[in-house]
Amino acid sequence: MFESSDLNIRNRQVEKLWRLAFLVMTVLLILPVLAILGVLVYKGGPAISIDFLLTEPKDGMTAGGVFPALIGTVWLVAVALLASVPVGVAAALYLSEYAPDNWLTRVINLAIINLAGVPSIVHALFGVGAFVLFFRFGTSILAASLTLAIMTLPVVIVATRESLQAVPLAFREACWNMGATRWQTIRKVVLPNSVSGILTGIILEVSRTAGETAPIMFTGAAFFLPFLPQSVFDQTMAMSLHLFVISTQVPGVPEALPYGVALVLIAMVLAMNAVSIGFRMYLRGKKKW
Amino acid sequence: MVEVRRSSTAHTGDVVSSSPVKLDVRNLSIYYGTRAALRDVTLDVRQNEIFGIIGPANSGKTSFLRALNRMDFFVPGMRVEGSIVLDGKEVQEWRNVYALRRRIGVVFPLPVGLPMSIYDNVALAPRLAGIKKKSRLDPIVERCLQRAALWDEVKDRLDSLGSLLSGGQQQRLTIARALSQEPDLLLLDEFSIAVDPVTTMRIEDVLKDLKQELTIVLVTNLVQQARRLADRTAFFLSGELVEIGDTAAIFDGQVSDDRTRAYVEGRFG
Numbered sequence: 001m002f003e004s005s006d007l008n009i010r011n012r013q014v015e016k017l018w019r020l021a022f023l024v025m026t027v028l029l030i031l032p033v034l035a036i037l038g039v040l041v042y043k044g045g046p047a048i049s050i051d052f053l054l055t056e057p058k059d060g061m062t063a064g065g066v067f068p069a070l071i072g073t074v075w076l077v078a079v080a081l082l083a084s085v086p087v088g089v090a091a092a093l094y095l096s097e098y099a100p101d102n103w104l105t106r107v108i109n110l111a112i113i114n115l116a117g118v119p120s121i122v123h124a125l126f127g128v129g130a131f132v133l134f135f136r137f138g139t140s141i142l143a144a145s146l147t148l149a150i151m152t153l154p155v156v157i158v159a160t161r162e163s164l165q166a167v168p169l170a171f172r173e174a175c176w177n178m179g180a181t182r183w184q185t186i187r188k189v190v191l192p193n194s195v196s197g198i199l200t201g202i203i204l205e206v207s208r209t210a211g212e213t214a215p216i217m218f219t220g221a222a223f224f225l226p227f228l229p230q231s232v233f234d235q236t237m238a239m240s241l242h243l244f245v246i247s248t249q250v251p252g253v254p255e256a257l258p259y260g261v262a263l264v265l266i267a268m269v270l271a272m273n274a275v276s277i278g279f280r281m282y283l284r285g286k287k288k289w
Numbered sequence: 290m291v292e293v294r295r296s297s298t299a300h301t302g303d304v305v306s307s308s309p310v311k312l313d314v315r316n317l318s319i320y321y322g323t324r325a326a327l328r329d330v331t332l333d334v335r336q337n338e339i340f341g342i343i344g345p346a347n348s349g350k351t352s353f354l355r356a357l358n359r360m361d362f363f364v365p366g367m368r369v370e371g372s373i374v375l376d377g378k379e380v381q382e383w384r385n386v387y388a389l390r391r392r393i394g395v396v397f398p399l400p401v402g403l404p405m406s407i408y409d410n411v412a413l414a415p416r417l418a419g420i421k422k423k424s425r426l427d428p429i430v431e432r433c434l435q436r437a438a439l440w441d442e443v444k445d446r447l448d449s450l451g452s453l454l455s456g457g458q459q460q461r462l463t464i465a466r467a468l469s470q471e472p473d474l475l476l477l478d479e480f481s482i483a484v485d486p487v488t489t490m491r492i493e494d495v496l497k498d499l500k501q502e503l504t505i506v507l508v509t510n511l512v513q514q515a516r517r518l519a520d521r522t523a524f525f526l527s528g529e530l531v532e533i534g535d536t537a538a539i540f541d542g543q544v545s546d547d548r549t550r551a552y553v554e555g556r557f558g
Contacts, residue, residue: 101365174401174463176363178414179391188413193404208434 009049040246040263055238056226061246062253069226070143072236073268075217077209079145079232080152087149088156094166095157097186118152120214123151127219142232144220148209155208159201163194172208203276207269213240223249239265308335311474311504317371318362319352319528326352329371330530332523339496339505341519341531341536343512343552348525354476356507359386359394366398375474381507391418394467398479400459402451404464407443410451411460413472429469437465438495457488460539464492468499479512493518512553516540524549 004012051065058064099105137143167190175185190252221241227237243265247258312334319327334340339449342350352367361367361523370551373380375389378432383389401454420426430447434440439461443454451462455482460480469488477496481489496505496518509515515522516536523533532539532549544550551557 168402170397171403172398173360174364174397174403174466175357175413176360176388177393177395178417178466179387179389180389180417182416188417189403 019092019105036090037266040266040282042159042260044259044261044263048257048263049097050259053264057224057242057246060252061224062257065244066239066264068225069239069242069261070264072221072225072237073210075141075229075232075236076148076220076238077206079141080148080209081186081202081218084149084152084156084205088153089160089198091153092157092160092164093186096161097182100194105210106175111252112154112157115157117149118151120212123147124215124218126150127215130221137233139218139235140220140233141229142220142234144216144236144238147215147219147234148212149216151212152205152209155205156201160194160198163197163201164190166197167193178285190266196280200276200280203272203279207272207276210264210269211236211240213244217244227248228289297391298347310334311338311370311376312506313374315372315374317353317356317369317373319349319356319371320368321352321364322366323345325528327356327525327528330525332530332533334504335504336504337500337502338505339444339500339518341515341528342506342508342525343401343510343515343522343523345552347527349528350525351478353525354395354478354506354508357474357476358390358395358443359383362386370495377390379493390473391470392472394470394472394475396460396463396467396475396477396480398464398482399458400483402454402459402462404450406453407451407454407462408447411465411469419504431525434462436468436495436499437461438467438491443453457484460484461492464495473503475499475503476508477505479510480507481509483509489514501528508520512555524552 007256029119048053053065055067056066056068057067087251095105095108124147127143127150131137131146132139135143137146152188153280171189171193172185175189176182180188220235223237223241223245224237225235239261243258243261246253246261310333314333315331317330318325322485324444330353342353344350347519350364355361355364355367356369357373357375361369369381375392380389403413405413405508408430411433412426415426420429427428431444434443438556439458440460443449443462451459454462460483464480480492484492493514496507499505501547507515507518519536521534522536522539524539532544532546534544538544540553542550544553
């Protein structure tokens with residue numbers, strides 16, 4: 001009674017084939033990640049030690065640790081976040097909660113998409129022109145971080161806007177109908193239910209910012225600077241640029257050193273992502289509707 | 290074009306026909322862009338009556354409610370023409386639309402339990418209005434939940450999430466929330482769509498009680514619900530007010546338009 005027709009059988013075979021094809025593609029995706037991590041741990045692992053993390057480079061950067069670069073990256077990321085998060089979240093709130101659907105809004109949205117597509121080296125040159133020269137910040141953490149902030153703004157805006165729009169319109173309408181203003185609605189209903197998504201977006205953003213090289217190269221990061229920065233107007237070393245420098249610009253660097261630097265950088269980024277994933281899981285467990 | 294019948298013959302209409310006019314709507318038209326959702330509607334709602342609005346989908350019922358509490362303010366492309374007078378004051382001229390909305394409670398078709406505790410759901414409107422002290426909020430929350438026939442079921446778990454209640458409970462929570470803003474006009478938009486029949490009957494009893502204190506506009510796609518609850522009923526069709534009259538008269542067949550009779554008898558809709 002339930003015998004398969006030829007068409008049934010063929011459909012099932014095609015189904016299996018597609019399933020297999022998608023699975024293979026997914027597994028292929030993991031391979032480069034594993035390969036990169038494997039090589040880094042294998043070749044850079046021996047270079048890692050507490051000393052490596054806590055001392056400055058020595059002997060023309062052919063020995064020693066990464067301490068100034070590590071601290072410099074933290075500075076750059078922190079200042080970039082201080083600039084991009086308030087602006088990005090505010091812009092997303094405006095676009096999602098207030099903006100009327102008119103030509104200006106569409107132009108702004110288009111600008112955000114285009115900003116996201118600008119190559120990082122172009123951001124770097126913009127940073128030199130705008131922050132280093134025009135605003136006279138010089139090559140400094142401030143100039144480099146602002147350049148990073150501009151580069152990461154679109155991602156903050158888009159992530160925030162998506163989190164805001166995931167909050168059902170019915171929640172807002174219920175609140176408006178009670179006589180709440182838009183801001184009261186945002187504060188009482190929209191933000192409490194989107195803050196997890198916003199924070200996740202920001203943390204992912206941090207990990208991207210930490211790895212960028214081009215935007216900070218001309219705006220604030222130094223080749224070699226064995227001191228820690230004292231203020232945002234100082235130059236600083238950074239992990240990403242340090243890696244670039246000892247890999248290509250300095251002769252006689254032992255092979256383990258660049259791999260070690262890369263391992264520390266990627267560990268920083270992965271740790272950030274892990275925090276973000278853990279946070280997201282925690283908040284998803286508390287999902288309220 | 291629009292046939293308006295103001296019946297004040299016997300039946301239940303007697304009680305309310307003597308009440309003062311709460312809401313006076315004249316030549317109301319509502320457009321979304323260039324499309325008209327409601328055309329030239331004139332009617333009045335009297336104090337302490339349940340005013341039923343029946344009609345099939347897309348007849349303009351919900352748009353009518355939206356216009357009453359000035360939601361056009363939030364809906365892009367929505368345009369309202371004509372006049373809506375609430376308690377003698379034109380709503381389009383209220384400077385403070387927020388104060389206007391606080392006087393008008395709204396219950397939507399699908400229950401909206403906000404993702405916060407049951408207590409916070411009901412305390413939200415008073416808090417928005419500036420009441421902060423728990424000693425003042427507690428009695429408000431209890432009273433509203435009691436009036437919405439939900440208190441007994443949730444009094445031991447006021448801290449649990451409102452959005453995790455069952456559909457029927459959430460709808461009563463929504464009603465409690467609407468009452469917490471102390472409205473004198475309550476708008477219900479097909480409130481029983483996602484509610485089981487038993488809960489629907491409980492809510493209907495609640496509405497009959499509430500009628501003593503406030504005025505209710507009940508939009509429903511259940512003709513029999515209007516028959517059970519409404520003092521007067523208006524029939525909307527494709528954005529047009531076809532007929533308005535005492536509920537008993539309309540369901541008795543005393544109608545002036547054959548479309549009303551056909552709809553009430555369930556021959557289309």
